[in-house]
Amino acid sequence: MELLPDPGPFRRPLDPADRAVRRPREDPPGVQRRAEGRARGGLTGDPDRDRRFNPITWPGEIDTFTQPHFQLLHDLRLDDTTSLSQTFYLFQGEGAYEQLRTDRRLAEYDLPDVVLPDGSVITRSDLVRRRTVDEWDGGWVPTLRHEAGEWAFTLRGEARLHRAHHFGEVRWAQYYPVGVAPDHRYYDYQIEKRTGAAAAEVTWRAAGSLSLQAGLELAHHAYEMSEDRLKGVAFSDSFNFLLPRLGAVFRIAPEGEIYVHVARGMREPAFRNLYDPQDYYGVRTSLHPEDVWDWEAGVALRRPHWRPG
Numbered sequence: 001m002e003l004l005p006d007p008g009p010f011r012r013p014l015d016p017a018d019r020a021v022r023r024p025r026e027d028p029p030g031v032q033r034r035a036e037g038r039a040r041g042g043l044t045g046d047p048d049r050d051r052r053f054n055p056i057t058w059p060g061e062i063d064t065f066t067q068p069h070f071q072l073l074h075d076l077r078l079d080d081t082t083s084l085s086q087t088f089y090l091f092q093g094e095g096a097y098e099q100l101r102t103d104r105r106l107a108e109y110d111l112p113d114v115v116l117p118d119g120s121v122i123t124r125s126d127l128v129r130r131r132t133v134d135e136w137d138g139g140w141v142p143t144l145r146h147e148a149g150e151w152a153f154t155l156r157g158e159a160r161l162h163r164a165h166h167f168g169e170v171r172w173a174q175y176y177p178v179g180v181a182p183d184h185r186y187y188d189y190q191i192e193k194r195t196g197a198a199a200a201e202v203t204w205r206a207a208g209s210l211s212l213q214a215g216l217e218l219a220h221h222a223y224e225m226s227e228d229r230l231k232g233v234a235f236s237d238s239f240n241f242l243l244p245r246l247g248a249v250f251r252i253a254p255e256g257e258i259y260v261h262v263a264r265g266m267r268e269p270a271f272r273n274l275y276d277p278q279d280y281y282g283v284r285t286s287l288h289p290e291d292v293w294d295w296e297a298g299v300a301l302r303r304p305h306w307r308p309g
Contacts, residue, residue: 058100060128065095086142096132098171106177108280109186110230114175127173129186131278135164139195150205158197158219165190168278189228189277196220199243209251217243221268228277235275239268239289255303261296 043050072088103124106113114122139160146153167188170176199217206212222238245263252258269287276282 060098061100063095063097065093065097067091067093067095081148082144082146084142084144086140088138088140090136090138092136094134096130098128098130100126100128102126105280106173106175109170109184110280111170111173111180111184111186112177114177122175125173125175128171130169130171130183131166132168133164133166135162137162152203154199154201154203156197156199156201156217158195160193160195162193162195163190164192166278185230186280187230187278189230189233190226191271192224192226193271194220194222194224211249213245213247213249215245217241217245219243219266223271223274225271225275225277231277233275233277233284235284237274237286239266241266241289252299256299256301258299259297261294263294265292265294266290 043053069091070089074084074086074088076084078084104127105124107123109127109129114125116122137160139158141159142157144155168186169183170186171183197217197219199215201213201215203211203213219241220238221241222236224236226234228234243264243266245261247259247261247263250258267290269289272278273285273287275284
């Protein structure tokens with residue numbers, strides 16, 4: 001199969017005759033069915049060979065990303081019954097990847113139509129896009145534990161801050177509009193996410209074989225989008241959670257116990273589910289968080305060399 005030439009440094013419209021160059025194959029609708037067929041050997045009859053099939057045929061589709069992590073772990077014994085553990089972390093990520101896209105609408109990439117010398121109007125083009133992200137994330141996660149006789153108390157906290165700059169560029173196009181600067185940006189925005197949480201938990205050893213546990217967590221998550229240089233979209237959205245939990249464990253033998261547990265779990269929507277600035281057709285939406293109550297009961301057995309799951 002022939003491929004389009006590596007776009008390299010080209011920043012100009014190509015001759016219409018170049019459209020005769022065959023493009024890499026693209027999956028038509030029903031890609032999920034094709035993927036399932038590959039898993040069963042639907043391409044060559046050999047499932048082991050087909051499962052290693054790579055549908056990416058353009059050699060320039062390479063991710064370049066670096067993300068160093070830094071962590072500071074601190075444990076402090078305040079006295080015989082109280083201890084503090086805390087983690088400080090920071091990471092910074094930066095990278096980009098390029099993709100070849102065929103027969104795409106120029107308007108989707110914030111590009112005007114191209115008028116050829118013969119007067120015909122080009123609204124679609126093959127192109128190469130680059131998507132870049134520059135981000136950092138930092139936080140503090142402390143845990144304080146205290147024991148007093150048959151009681152055990154735990155306090156947990158969480159403070160996190162994430163900031164990122166995302167932008168996309170058109171690196172090359174078969175029909176690149178005259179007068180448009182090279183590496184035209186078709187999206188460019190910044191996003192911030194703030195997270196704060198506090199939780200308390202108490203455990204009571206009510207009897208030799210019975211332990212009761214209760215806990216409550218308060219959590220706050222907030223998104224803020226700003227500096228959208230193309231569409232001018234700016235907004236903030238926040239989610240607040242109240243998450244209780246209760247549990248009991250009854251030991252029936254040195255290596256066995258009965259347990260019952262109930263807890264509420266919630267999760268905020270991902271930012272790009274609320275609004276996707278990278279999608280030309282994206283619109284701002286309002287979503288409710290995921291909300292689930294989890295009920296569990298069972299028997300746990302432990303042996304020196306095995307444990308049923």
